[in-house]
Amino acid sequence: MNTQQQRSRAPERAFYVLALAAVIIPLLVLAGLLYGVLENGSERLGWDFLTSYPSRKPTLAGILPGLAGSFFLMVLTALIALPLGVGAAIHLEEYGKRSRFARFIELNIANLAGVPSIVYGLLGLGLFVRTLHFGRSLLAGACTLSLLVLPMVVMVSREALRTVPQHLREASYALGATRWATVRQIVLPMAYPGILTGAILALSRAIGETAPLVVVGALTYITFVPDGIDAPFTALPIQIFNWVSRPQRGFVVDAAAGIVVLLLTMLVLNGAAIYLRNRLQQKGT
Amino acid sequence: MRASNAISMPHTAQRIEAKIHGTAPFSERAAEVLLAACGTVTILTTLGILSVLAVESFGFLREVGLFALIFDAQWTPLFADKHFGIWPLLTGTVLTSLVAIIVALPLGLLSAIFMSELASARWRKLLKPALELLAGVPTIVYGYFALVVVTPALQAIVPELSGFNALSAGIVMGMMITPMIASLAEDALYAVPRHLREAAYALGAGKVPTIWRVVVPAAFGGIAASVILAMSRAVGETMIVAIAAGQEPRLTLDPRVPIETMTAYIVQVSMGDTPAGTLEYRTIFVVGSALFLMTLVMNIFSYRLTRRVEGPR
Amino acid sequence: MLSTVINSTPPPAPSPIKVNVEGVRAWFGTHEVLHGIDMPVADRAVTAIIGPSGCGKSTLIRSLNRMHELSDGARLEGRITLDGVDIYSKEVDPVLLRRRVGMVFQKPNPFPSMSVRGNVLSGLRLTGHSRTVPNAKLDELVEKALRDAALWDEVKDRLDAPGVGLSGGQQQRLCIARSLAVSPEVLLMDEPCSALDPIATSRIEDLIHSLKETYTIAIVTHNMQQAARVSDYTAFLLSGDLVEFSETNRLFTSPRDSRTEDYITGKFG
Numbered sequence: 008m009n010t011q012q013q014r015s016r017a018p019e020r021a022f023y024v025l026a027l028a029a030v031i032i033p034l035l036v037l038a039g040l041l042y043g044v045l046e047n048g049s050e051r052l053g054w055d056f057l058t059s060y061p062s063r064k065p066t067l068a069g070i071l072p073g074l075a076g077s078f079f080l081m082v083l084t085a086l087i088a089l090p091l092g093v094g095a096a097i098h099l100e101e102y103g104k105r106s107r108f109a110r111f112i113e114l115n116i117a118n119l120a121g122v123p124s125i126v127y128g129l130l131g132l133g134l135f136v137r138t139l140h141f142g143r144s145l146l147a148g149a150c151t152l153s154l155l156v157l158p159m160v161v162m163v164s165r166e167a168l169r170t171v172p173q174h175l176r177e178a179s180y181a182l183g184a185t186r187w188a189t190v191r192q193i194v195l196p197m198a199y200p201g202i203l204t205g206a207i208l209a210l211s212r213a214i215g216e217t218a219p220l221v222v223v224g225a226l227t228y229i230t231f232v233p234d235g236i237d238a239p240f241t242a243l244p245i246q247i248f249n250w251v252s253r254p255q256r257g258f259v260v261d262a263a264a265g266i267v268v269l270l271l272t273m274l275v276l277n278g279a280a281i282y283l284r285n286r287l288q289q290k291g292t
Numbered sequence: 293m294r295a296s297n298a299i300s301m302p303h304t305a306q307r308i309e310a311k312i313h314g315t316a317p318f319s320e321r322a323a324e325v326l327l328a329a330c331g332t333v334t335i336l337t338t339l340g341i342l343s344v345l346a347v348e349s350f351g352f353l354r355e356v357g358l359f360a361l362i363f364d365a366q367w368t369p370l371f372a373d374k375h376f377g378i379w380p381l382l383t384g385t386v387l388t389s390l391v392a393i394i395v396a397l398p399l400g401l402l403s404a405i406f407m408s409e410l411a412s413a414r415w416r417k418l419l420k421p422a423l424e425l426l427a428g429v430p431t432i433v434y435g436y437f438a439l440v441v442v443t444p445a446l447q448a449i450v451p452e453l454s455g456f457n458a459l460s461a462g463i464v465m466g467m468m469i470t471p472m473i474a475s476l477a478e479d480a481l482y483a484v485p486r487h488l489r490e491a492a493y494a495l496g497a498g499k500v501p502t503i504w505r506v507v508v509p510a511a512f513g514g515i516a517a518s519v520i521l522a523m524s525r526a527v528g529e530t531m532i533v534a535i536a537a538g539q540e541p542r543l544t545l546d547p548r549v550p551i552e553t554m555t556a557y558i559v560q561v562s563m564g565d566t567p568a569g570t571l572e573y574r575t576i577f578v579v580g581s582a583l584f585l586m587t588l589v590m591n592i593f594s595y596r597l598t599r600r601v602e603g604p605r
Numbered sequence: 606m607l608s609t610v611i612n613s614t615p616p617p618a619p620s621p622i623k624v625n626v627e628g629v630r631a632w633f634g635t636h637e638v639l640h641g642i643d644m645p646v647a648d649r650a651v652t653a654i655i656g657p658s659g660c661g662k663s664t665l666i667r668s669l670n671r672m673h674e675l676s677d678g679a680r681l682e683g684r685i686t687l688d689g690v691d692i693y694s695k696e697v698d699p700v701l702l703r704r705r706v707g708m709v710f711q712k713p714n715p716f717p718s719m720s721v722r723g724n725v726l727s728g729l730r731l732t733g734h735s736r737t738v739p740n741a742k743l744d745e746l747v748e749k750a751l752r753d754a755a756l757w758d759e760v761k762d763r764l765d766a767p768g769v770g771l772s773g774g775q776q777q778r779l780c781i782a783r784s785l786a787v788s789p790e791v792l793l794m795d796e797p798c799s800a801l802d803p804i805a806t807s808r809i810e811d812l813i814h815s816l817k818e819t820y821t822i823a824i825v826t827h828n829m830q831q832a833a834r835v836s837d838y839t840a841f842l843l844s845g846d847l848v849e850f851s852e853t854n855r856l857f858t859s860p861r862d863s864r865t866e867d868y869i870t871g872k873f874g
Contacts, residue, residue, distance in 0.1 A: 019500050029406065130341045137568060175717075178710065182727065183701065188732065
C-alpha cells in the first residue's frame with residue numbers, strides 16, 4: 008500500500024459529529040424542556056402563586072401548602088437521616104474496616120441504593136403509616152424519605168471521611184487518644200465541609216421525590232399548612248402531579264409554574280452546597 | 293535538666309507508676325455501640341422492605357393463589373369482575389423500559405465513546421457535568437414534559453398516537469437514563485488499557501475501527517452492566533409513566549396505546565380510597581414484590597458483570 | 606545462624622533497661638517481617654535501629670507502642686516489656702500505653718486545623734486531660750513543651766498561627782513538642798529527619814541529645830552517620846533478623862558480624 012495515499016478522513020469526522028450529536032441532543036432536549044416550562048409557567052408565577060392554596064379554579068390556585076410541606080419534610084428528613092447516615096459512615100470508615108458486620112452493612116447499602124423509590128413508599132406505608140400508627144402524616148413521610156436518602160448520605164459522608172489523611176489519625180493515636188476522641192476532635196472537623204455539602208445534595212434530591220410520598224399518603228388537595236408532625240401534608244412535587252393530572256388547560260400552566268418553583272429551590276440548595284463547601288474548605292486551611 | 297520535668301503536669305507523679313492497665317472509658321464504648329446501631333438501620337431497612345412485601349403478598353396469595361397471578365391474562369382487581377393476572381402490568385413495564393433502552397443505548401454509548409475516545413479535555417470537562425444535570429432533574433418534571441410536550445409533538449408524526457401511550461413515556465425515560473449509561477460506559481471504556489489501542493494503531497487501523505473493534509468489545513462487560521443497570525432504573529421509574537403512559541392495563545406491545553405499568557398501578561391505588569387489609573390494598577404489595585424482585589435480579593446481574601470484568605486481572 | 610550465635614552471648618546489657626524486646630516475631634498477613642528479635646532499650650539513652658530498607662525497622666519500632674497492630678493483617682508474637690510489664694498482655698490498654706510511649710513520624714504531621722498552641726495541647730485535649738487543668742497552667746505547659754523541643758523562640762510570637770504554616774523542620778519540632786506535652790517516658794522516632802534538610806536535621810539531632818536526659822529514646826534511621834552521632838546503642842537489622850546490637854562506638858568501629866561491617870562500609874544498603 009502506498010503510504011502517500013491520503014486516508015479519507017470523512018468517515019472519522021462524520022463519526023465525530025455523530026457522537027457529539029449524541030451528547031448534545033439530550034442536552035438540547037433538556038434546554039427545550041426548561042424553556043418550555045418557563046414559558047408556560049411564567050404567566051402564573053408570582054407572589055400570589057406562592058402564597059395561595061390549591062383551588063378548583065386554575066387561576067386562583069397556589070402552591071403554599073406544597074412549599075410548606077416540602078420545607079417541613081426536608082427539615083425532618085435532615086434531622087433523621089443525617090445523624091443516622093453520618094453515624095453509619097463513621098462506623099464503616101473508622102471502626103469497622105475489617106469486620107464481616109461492616110461488609111454486610113455495605114452490601115445492604117449497595118443493594119438499597121438500587122431499590123426503586125416506590126418500594127420505599129410501600130415500606131413507609133406498611134411500616135410507618137400502619138404498623139407504627141404514624142398515619143398519613145408528615146412524620147411518616149419524613150421517615151420514608153430518610154430511609155430513601157440514607158444510602159446516599161452514607162456514601163457521601165464516607166467520601167468526606169476518606170479525605171482526611173491517615174497519618175493524622177496515626178499522629179492522634181500515637182498521642183494516646185482513643186478512637187472516638189480521634190474521630191470527634193480530628194477527623195470530623197476536617198471532614199465536616201464534605202459531609203455538609205453531601206447532606207445538602209442528598210436533600211435536594213429528596214425534595215423532588217414524588218412516588219414514595221404518594222404511596223405514603225400525601226394529599227393532593229389540601230387547604231392548610233401542616234401544623235404538626237402528625238398532620239396530613241402535601242409536597243411540591245405532589246402538587247405538581249395533581250395539576251398535571253387534570254384535564255383543564257389552566258392547570259398545565261399551574262404545573263409549569265410549580266415546576267419552576269421546584270427547580271429554583273433545587274438550584275438554590277445546590278448552589279448553597281457548593282458555596283458552603285468552598286467557604287468551609289478555605290476556613291479549614 | 294531533670295528538675296525541669298517537675299514543672300509538668302500535676303498528675304505526672306502518679307503517671308510514673310501509671311497504669312497501662314484498664315479498659316476503655318464508658319463514652320468510648322457507648323460511641324462504638326451507637327455508631328454500630330446507625331449502621332444497623334440499613335440492615336433493618338432491607339428487612340423492613342422484605343417483611344412488608346412478604347406479609348402482604350402472602351396474605352394476597354393465600355386468598356387468590358399463585359396460579360391466578362401467573363395464569364390470568366387480565367388485571368382488573370379494582371373492578372367488579374376481578375382478575376389478578378399480572379401480565380398486563382408486566383408488559384406495560386417492559387414495553388416502556390424497552391423503548392427507553394432503545395433510545396438510551398445509542399445515545400449513551402455514543403456519548404461515552406465521545407467523552408472517552410474523541411473529546412478533547414476541554415469538551416469533556418464541559419460536557420460531563422452537563423450530562424449529570426440530566427440525571428438530576430426530578431422525574432415529575434420529565435413526566436410533565438412527556439405528557440405536555442412530547443405526546444402532542446409525536447401525534448403529528450405517529451399515526452393514531454393516543455394521549456396516553458408508552459412511546460412518549462419511553463422516549464423521555466430514555467433521556468433520563470442516558471447519563472447513567474454514558475457515565476458507566478465511559479468508565480468502562482476508559483479502563484481499557486492503552487496498549488490495546490496502540491496495538492491496533494500500530495497495525496494501521498484508524499480511530500473509528502479501533503473503537504468499534506477493539507475498545508468497545510474489551511469494555512463489553514462494563515457497558516452491558518451499565519445498560520442493565522439503566523434498565524433496572526427504567527423498570528422502577530414511576531412518575532413519568534404514571535403521568536404519561538396511562539392507567540389501562542393491557543396485554544400489548546403497541547407503544548401507541550395507553551397501558552399501565554406496575555409502578556403506575558401502585559400510584560393509582562394509593563391515590564384512591566382503598567382501605568387497609570383488603571385484597572385491593574394487598575395487590576399493590578404483590579406488584580411491589582414483583583417489581584422489587586425484577587430490579588434485584590437485574591442489579592445483581594449487572595454487579596456480576598462488572599466483577600467479571602475487574603476480576604481476573 | 607551467625608546472628609543466633611552472636612545473640613546467644615548476651616549483648617553488653619545496658620542498665621537500667623526501660624523497654625525489653627523478647628523473642629518478637631511480626632507478620633503482615635502470612636508474610637513474616639521480624640524473625641525473633643531480642644533487644645533491650647536502655648533507660649534515658651538513645652537506641653538507634655539501622656538497616657537497609659525493608660529490614661523491618663519500622664515494624665519493630667511500631668510494635669513498641671502497639672501501633673503495628675493498627676495495620677491490616679498485622680500480627681505479633683513474643684514479649685515486649687515496659688518497666689517489666691508485658692505491654693501485650695490482655696490487661697494492658699494500648700491507648701493508655703501510647704500516653705507513656707510517644708511517637709514522632711517520618712513526615713511531620715501537625716494537625717492542619719489547629720494553631721501551634723492547639724497542636725501542642727492536642728495530646729491533652731484528645732486524651733481528655735485538658736479539662737482539669739486551668740488555662741494559666743496550660744500556657745505554662747505550652748511554653749515548656751516548646752522550649753523542650755527547641756522551638757519556643759521561633760514561635761513564641763505566633764502561637765495562634767496555623768501549625769502547618771511552619772517550615773518542615775519547625776513542624777517536626779512542633780510534633781515533638783506535641784508528643785512531649787503528654788509527658789511520655791519513652792519517645793519513639795521513626796526516621797524523623799528523612800524529610801528534612803541538613804540544617805533542620807542537625808537541630809533535631811541536638812534536640813535528641815538534650816532530650817535523652819529525661820526521656821528514653823529509640824530512633825529508626827537509614828542514615829548511619831546520624832546513628833553514630835546521636836545514639837548510645839545501635840541495633841542492626843537485616844531482613845527481619847537482629848544481626849548485631851551493641852554500644853554505638855563499638856558497633857561502628859569494630860563490628861563483630863561481617864554483615865554489619867559490610868553495611869556500615871557501604872557495601873550494600
